[in-house]
Amino acid sequence: MIDTQKYKTQLEELLAELTADLTEIGIHDPKNTENWIETTKDLGTSNADPLDVADRTEEWDERxxxxxxxxxxxNNITHALANIEAGTYGVCEIGGEEIETDRLDANPAARTCKAHIEEEANLPN
Ligand SMILES: [Zn+2]
Structure with missing residues (x-):
């Protein structure tokens, strides 16, 4: 049996940290809550030196x-929290088997079991 309360607490903490990090460099898309838009804030604006512009472009790409x-x-974390609410947390989205607890301990937002770990990146949101 999976201790969902334990993972829920961890996921909520991770979500709070991520929200803080994302808020520093982006804004939540008001039309799509799964989307964040990077901001140009703090990148500097008024200086027209071409070298600075190149630096800023690079910084922008990194951001x-x-x-x-x-x-x-x-999105993986909000997805996991929704699964906890729905009672479907800890089930591999590829094969439907229960996800190993040591995998969930390492990543409470994991969407697949260890056997399907390579396929997790291909799952739709
Ligand atoms: Zn699986």
Whole structure:
């Protein structure tokens, strides 16, 4: 039997941390709560030096990549919390078997068992 209360607490803590991180570099898309949009805030604006512009473009690309990674984690966590509410937490989304507790301990937002770990990245949100 999976101790969902334990994982729920962990997931809520992770979600709070991720929300704080994402809020620093992006905003929540008001039309789609699974989407975060990176902001240009703090990247600097008024200086027209071309070298600075190149730096900013690079920083902007990095920020976009960071937002994408955090957004995936964020969505996996909200997904896991929804599964806890629905009573379907800890079930592999590929094969339907119970996810190993040591895997959930390492990643409470895991969506697959160890045998299907390679396929997790291909799952739709
Ligand atoms: Zn599986």
């Amino acid at each position: 976009k990549a960071t937002v994408a990674v955090l957004e995936t984690r964020y």
